[in-house]
Amino acid sequence: MSRSTATTFLVLSLAGCVAGVAGCQGNRSEEPPVHLIQNMDFQSRYDAQEENPFFQPVDCANALNHDCKGRAARAPVPGTVAVGFLKDDDELHRGRGADGRLFDRLPSSIPLTPALLDRGQQRYNIYCQPCHDESGGGKGIATLRGGGFKVQPANLQDPRLRAMPLAYFYDVIVNGKGTMLSYAAQIPVKDRWAIAAWVRTLQAARTPSEGK
Amino acid sequence: MPAIFPRWTNKIPLAIGVLAPLALAGAVGGIWYYFSPKFTDAGYRPRQPVPFSHKLHAGDMGMDCRYCHNTVERAAHAAIPPAQTCMNCHSLVKTESPKLKLVRDSYTTDEPIPWVRVHQLPDYAFFDHRPHLAAGVGCSSCHGRIDQMTIVEMDQPLSMGWCLDCHRDPEPSLRPRDQITNMLWDPAVDGKNYDAAKDPSRTRQVNPPEHCSGCHR
Numbered sequence: 001m002s003r004s005t006a007t008t009f010l011v012l013s014l015a016g017c018v019a020g021v022a023g024c025q026g027n028r029s030e031e032p033p034v035h036l037i038q039n040m041d042f043q044s045r046y047d048a049q050e051e052n053p054f055f056q057p058v059d060c061a062n063a064l065n066h067d068c069k070g071r072a073a074r075a076p077v078p079g080t081v082a083v084g085f086l087k088d089d090d091e092l093h094r095g096r097g098a099d100g101r102l103f104d105r106l107p108s109s110i111p112l113t114p115a116l117l118d119r120g121q122q123r124y125n126i127y128c129q130p131c132h133d134e135s136g137g138g139k140g141i142a143t144l145r146g147g148g149f150k151v152q153p154a155n156l157q158d159p160r161l162r163a164m165p166l167a168y169f170y171d172v173i174v175n176g177k178g179t180m181l182s183y184a185a186q187i188p189v190k191d192r193w194a195i196a197a198w199v200r201t202l203q204a205a206r207t208p209s210e211g212k
Numbered sequence: 213m214p215a216i217f218p219r220w221t222n223k224i225p226l227a228i229g230v231l232a233p234l235a236l237a238g239a240v241g242g243i244w245y246y247f248s249p250k251f252t253d254a255g256y257r258p259r260q261p262v263p264f265s266h267k268l269h270a271g272d273m274g275m276d277c278r279y280c281h282n283t284v285e286r287a288a289h290a291a292i293p294p295a296q297t298c299m300n301c302h303s304l305v306k307t308e309s310p311k312l313k314l315v316r317d318s319y320t321t322d323e324p325i326p327w328v329r330v331h332q333l334p335d336y337a338f339f340d341h342r343p344h345l346a347a348g349v350g351c352s353s354c355h356g357r358i359d360q361m362t363i364v365e366m367d368q369p370l371s372m373g374w375c376l377d378c379h380r381d382p383e384p385s386l387r388p389r390d391q392i393t394n395m396l397w398d399p400a401v402d403g404k405n406y407d408a409a410k411d412p413s414r415t416r417q418v419n420p421p422e423h424c425s426g427c428h429r
Contacts, residue, residue, distance in 0.1 A: 022246055022251075023251075024251075025245065025248065025250040025251045025254065025255075026250065026251075026254045026255045027251075027255050028255045028257045028365060029255055029256060029257065030257060030258055030259055031256075032256065032258070033249075033252045033253040033256050033332075033366075034252055035252060036247060036252075040334070040335060040336050041334040041335060041336075042334075042335055043335035043336070045335070047289070047335070048287070048288075048289035048291065049289065049291060049292055060321050060322040060323045061321070063322070068322070068323065069323045069324055070324070071324055122390070125276065126276040126278050126279055127279060127282075130273070130275050130279065130301070131300075131301070141273045141274065141275075142273065142275075142301045142305065143305075145273065145305070146305045146306045147305060147306065148305065149301075149304040149305050150304045150305070150307070151304060179303065179304055180300075181296060181299060181300050181303065182296075183300075185294065185296065185297075186279075186282045186297065187282070188286070
């Protein structure tokens, strides 16, 4: 082996060692990314859902504002409402008319448009379809797996539910019903009404004699 | 008088001339390859406290990404769901599963589940999900095929160069805006028949910022 061959061999094997130890780009690793230069990568402020070690020792049973076990997020102080978040419109936020009963129409601030129904269909397929299935039959994919639901989701085509006023579906989204938990945190107000309108559309579509 | 330097030293300039460029090239190449976020960040796959499988929920069951990450269209941050979102179904199915114990405990005690963050941008980069979804950038464009991941991993480097690749030429990454969460929409196949400029549902042209303050404040 001449000297130049030996040198080439040495250089190549060195490079091979480095690559072997360090691995290739995109290799899977459970170790957090190492940033050699951390210029202000981590600044002393909290982003959404980040951890604040200051609240780490706080026990959640005694926490006032959700601020326990290292949560950086604060809940509003109990008994306070942020400006613009007071749900004071009974019609829009609770679906109840002057007589305090659920009404069978959309609130006056939400006109019935094709766009609303499109939105309702889209949102229904995101949030309701996993359990109630795409046509409202209550046989969604989530109920068919993992041993099935202990209590079947409601069949929205049921005569009992067909007779319900439109705002009933809004009310169930907000407050839940039976084993169904509230979806108020997941679905904003206008989308809830859009979904209620879409549920009514599904029901009307399955009604042979009186199409809407 | 013997020579001060032995004869082999004559080769030193030649050796330096050959080895120094090699070493320099090696150093440059090593830094280029190993200091890149493509190496340091992509492929990060932490073990999570609850073995939640996106492959099962988003892939096999076909649930929409927004069922859980419901803030993604309205806020900068695509929120990790609260335990209640899990309990929507898991109060009725797999209610005794030991894998879900942390979720049930979190639901009853309000203690957060210590999820490990996978995608972490530097604090000086202000990424906002909203405009990206409004422009019709699909989830899978940046997060990869989440529907095939049992354990979520970082698919893309999320480096500044990678951001700018798309900001300078967004067209190939755009899709119809009702397909953003569709993991099966393939830019290489479906993208061939889609031209964002001719999409009637788009009210304005996509014009991603390339100036500093677009992302850094």
